[in-house]
Amino acid sequence: MSERTLLEVEDLHLHYQTRRGVVRAVDGVSFDVRHNEALVVLGESGCGKSSLAKALMRVLPRNVHQVSGRVTLGGTELMSMSDERFRRDVQWVRVSLVMQASMNALNPVVRVGEQVVEPLRVLLGWPRARAMARAAEVFERVGVSTDFLQRYPLELSGGMRQRVVLAMALVTEPELVILDEPTSALDVLTQASIMNLLKRLKRELGTSFILITHDVATSSELADRVALMYAGQIVEVANAAQFFDAPAHPYSQLLMASVPRLHQQQRPEAIPGQPPSLLEPPPGCRFAERCPSHFERCAKDPEFFRLDDRRRVRCWLYEGRGEP
Numbered sequence: 001m002s003e004r005t006l007l008e009v010e011d012l013h014l015h016y017q018t019r020r021g022v023v024r025a026v027d028g029v030s031f032d033v034r035h036n037e038a039l040v041v042l043g044e045s046g047c048g049k050s051s052l053a054k055a056l057m058r059v060l061p062r063n064v065h066q067v068s069g070r071v072t073l074g075g076t077e078l079m080s081m082s083d084e085r086f087r088r089d090v091q092w093v094r095v096s097l098v099m100q101a102s103m104n105a106l107n108p109v110v111r112v113g114e115q116v117v118e119p120l121r122v123l124l125g126w127p128r129a130r131a132m133a134r135a136a137e138v139f140e141r142v143g144v145s146t147d148f149l150q151r152y153p154l155e156l157s158g159g160m161r162q163r164v165v166l167a168m169a170l171v172t173e174p175e176l177v178i179l180d181e182p183t184s185a186l187d188v189l190t191q192a193s194i195m196n197l198l199k200r201l202k203r204e205l206g207t208s209f210i211l212i213t214h215d216v217a218t219s220s221e222l223a224d225r226v227a228l229m230y231a232g233q234i235v236e237v238a239n240a241a242q243f244f245d246a247p248a249h250p251y252s253q254l255l256m257a258s259v260p261r262l263h264q265q266q267r268p269e270a271i272p273g274q275p276p277s278l279l280e281p282p283p284g285c286r287f288a289e290r291c292p293s294h295f296e297r298c299a300k301d302p303e304f305f306r307l308d309d310r311r312r313v314r315c316w317l318y319e320g321r322g323e324p
């Protein structure tokens, strides 16, 4: 592990028990995040992105069948930590999560200031006045007038509510903030202003981010690195420039070709077929059925080949070109 590594995730699994069987939503995922780095977890709907966030933040539904792996944050092993210690020392303190549509989950009858100071009051035991002063500081940081501390959520626009939710995530000065589709419920202009805000916060605060999205355009705004998920697994991790300019995995290549571009002559190509069910994913490479380059070897589960220090690809085409 490099000294610049903040978070290291190894072989993470989150499986759910359902009446139809076990859903392998996160199935052997490994990656790392450096200090002050933004890692974008990209993937189509249902590939396990939110489940990954839930496993890291330990906000799990009742029907978990298995959660396992190794997660290290700044040298502290998190998976073996008791729930009590995790809630006291990690959750909302060192790692925050902005959940999908959380701007609509603010309590409508409590003033936003009171909601933003909650982690400071409840988890860190700060007195009210000190917590309110800190909330005012964070409001300024995220571009919300401090007058709004006294307002109720419904008095605020969607964009302002999203900034309040970000303030809530940042108020304890966490080392890592996980954002699950933070702009999907907003109009395009507000989306752009939130992405600009995130870029500024990253620069000013030195925080690390994991941004979860299905949208390639959004991901390219903030990403230092990209992890592409497919059917519960990461198929490629690469520096953003490498990923966007020269994607390595056949799925990454097709995904990039499917994105419309302004000055493009050719029409964007849709990827034929559907991802496999996570109930009983097929043996071998999960993308093989849709892959134009598949060959016999793909019947076996591919290794996650390391092409260089920062790039790994789960595809047999790279066998012999990188370390497993």
Ligand SMILES: Nc1ncnc2c1ncn2[C@@H]1O[C@H](COP(=O)(O)OP(=O)(O)OP(=O)(O)O)[C@@H](O)[C@H]1O
Pocket (backbone or CB within 6 Å): 016, 017, 018, 023, 025, 043, 044, 045, 046, 047, 048, 049, 050, 051, 052, 061, 063, 214, 278
């Ligand atoms: N509590 C649960 N019980 C059973 N299956 C679940 C549960 N939560 C999620 N799933 C399933 O796990 C798989 C991954 O879901 P997840 O929400 O993590 O994907 P996602 O990539 O975040 O998709 P989206 O962007 O649509 O939320 C899906 O097949 C989903 O139906």
